[in-house]
Amino acid sequence: MIEWLIQQQIVLSVTLALLITLEHFFTAKIGVKLMYKLWGILPAVLVLNNLPSSFTSIATDSFTRYVVGLNPNVVVADSLPLLLLWWAGVATIFAVIVTQAIRLGRSVTRKAPGSHSSCDNIYYANAATTPMLFGFIRPIILLPTQFANTYCPAQQRLILEHEQTHYQQCDHLWNSAALIITMFFWFNPLVWFGFRSFRINQELACDNRVLQNKNSEEKLLYAKALIRCAEHASTHLNTYPTFGEKSTMIKRLNLIKQSTPRSKLFAMAAVFTATALSANVALANLPAASVKADSYIPTPPIVRVAPVYPSSAASNNTEGFVLMQFDITETGATDNIKVVESEPEGVFDESALQAMAKWKYKPRIQGGQAQRQTGLTVQLDFKLGPDSDENATNTDIEKASVSQTR
Numbered sequence: 334m335i336e337w338l339i340q341q342q343i344v345l346s347v348t349l350a351l352l353i354t355l356e357h358f359f360t361a362k363i364g365v366k367l368m369y370k371l372w373g374i375l376p377a378v379l380v381l382n383n384l385p386s387s388f389t390s391i392a393t394d395s396f397t398r399y400v401v402g403l404n405p406n407v408v409v410a411d412s413l414p415l416l417l418l419w420w421a422g423v424a425t426i427f428a429v430i431v432t433q434a435i436r437l438g439r440s441v442t443r444k445a446p447g448s449h450s451s452c453d454n455i456y457y458a459n460a461a462t463t464p465m466l467f468g469f470i471r472p473i474i475l476l477p478t479q480f481a482n483t484y485c486p487a488q489q490r491l492i493l494e495h496e497q498t499h500y501q502q503c504d505h506l507w508n509s510a511a512l513i514i515t516m517f518f519w520f521n522p523l524v525w526f527g528f529r530s531f532r533i534n535q536e537l538a539c540d541n542r543v544l545q546n547k548n549s550e551e552k553l554l555y556a557k558a559l560i561r562c563a564e565h566a567s568t569h570l571n572t573y574p575t576f577g578e579k580s581t582m583i584k585r586l587n588l589i590k591q592s593t594p595r596s597k598l599f600a601m602a603a604v605f606t607a608t609a610l611s612a613n614v615a616l617a618n619l620p621a622a623s624v625k626a627d628s629y630i631p632t633p634p635i636v637r638v639a640p641v642y643p644s645s646a647a648s649n650n651t652e653g654f655v656l657m658q659f660d661i662t663e664t665g666a667t668d669n670i671k672v673v674e675s676e677p678e679g680v681f682d683e684s685a686l687q688a689m690a691k692w693k694y695k696p697r698i699q700g701g702q703a704q705r706q707t708g709l710t711v712q713l714d715f716k717l718g719p720d721s722d723e724n725a726t727n728t729d730i731e732k733a734s735v736s737q738t739r
Contacts, residue, residue, distance in 0.1 A: 335415050336665065336696055338518070340703065344382045344614055345518060348375050349527040351610065355603055356530040360537065361588065362599035369538035372531050374607045376510055381614045397633075398712045401640050422519045430512065430572050436460050437467055437475065437573075445476055455493070463566045464492050465575040472505040477565070488558040491543065491551065492576055498539045507535070512572060536581045537588060544589065556589050635665070636693035640684040640713060647717065653677050655685040656712045663703040665696045673710065681715050688713075 360368045440460035454473040461475040474496045518524045544552055563582050656674040659667045670689050672682050696703040
């Protein structure tokens with residue numbers, strides 16, 4: 334899992350840096366609607382970066398040799414602490430989301446009167462400090478209990494139109510995708526900056542759609558409602574889109590006040606850049622034309638389980654070896670294991686095969702994609718004592734470094 338997370342960081346970071354830069358400096362020039370749609374390239378490039386590569390493999394005839402003694406042990410990579418740390422971060426974020434959902438759900442008091450809107454999914458909630466779209470599957474609109482006393486009827490209609498626009502744009506689904514990406518890659522600082530930029534673009538796109546046919550007076554009422562709502566809004570990052578998010582306020586007010594003309598040149602350049610990035614990720618995962626076997630030497634296994642020395646062989650002072658051929662899958666597991674040669678025949682085979690099935694290697698990465706490796710061989714020498722020819726000092730050490738045989 335840690336290897337997979339690391340593999341995603343280059344394409345994830347480059348895409349996030351591009352989108353954050355476009356949002357911060359060029360939203361008005363590109364257009365808020367198009368800028369919001371450009372965020373769709375983030376999940377797209379992650380999918381493209383993980384397309385199955387079952388039709389590609391790296392053929393190699395590398396040979397590795399190990400000595401097996403009477404006291405087998407297990408060699409395990411030190412990635413377990415990192416994996417536990419990652420799971421702790423995922424669990425913490427998930428707990429925050431669930432806690433927030435429970436708190437908001439329990440605070441719902443009653444359904445809003447039908448005079449607010451023709452929709453029947455509007456409720457009052459004590460824990461809602463600002464209007465919001467609540468829920469990820471079948472969302473509802475939550476209003477503060479003092480909503481009717483805080484805003485005039487015209488402002489109430491505009492605010493409800495804003496929240497219904499979130500629903501029509503399927504923002505609850507996009508927020509779900511954004512939170513999943515944030516949970517999986519929480520250790521990357523760009524993910525958090527990207528989440529904030531995404532939410533800014535989301536609110537700007539919603540404002541633009543609500544105000545596109547409104548007059549100056551309605552736009553002024555809308556801006557005043559934003560400011561009043563921000564005064565009561567919570568300061569912590571909310572997992573649900575809220576009308577009065579303070580982090581988006583200045584940019585939203587500036588775009589309402591100043592109508593910056595959209596530049597077709599900037600829009601075309603942004604679309605071209607996003608398309609080029611996606612195409613580059615897709616092309617990088619195409620099978621390579623050819624891979625020379627002698628250009629790649631597999632690293633030692635990150636998990637190496639030594640075979641159990643058969644008791645019958647030990648009691649008869651029998652020594653020998655097992656030569657096996659195997660593949661390394663895209664995840665680093667061993668596969669297609671078979672005995673090529675053994676001496677004495679059949680004595681150590683079963684023990685060697687059982688152990689080899691538990692070995693794990695670091696996946697071979699090419700073009701940002703894990704590749705299957707085929708035709709590797711390993712020889713396990715079963716010895717009751719140190720090998721005097723090699724001056725071995727440990728019965729479970731690598732006898733020979735990886736070498737190529739042709």
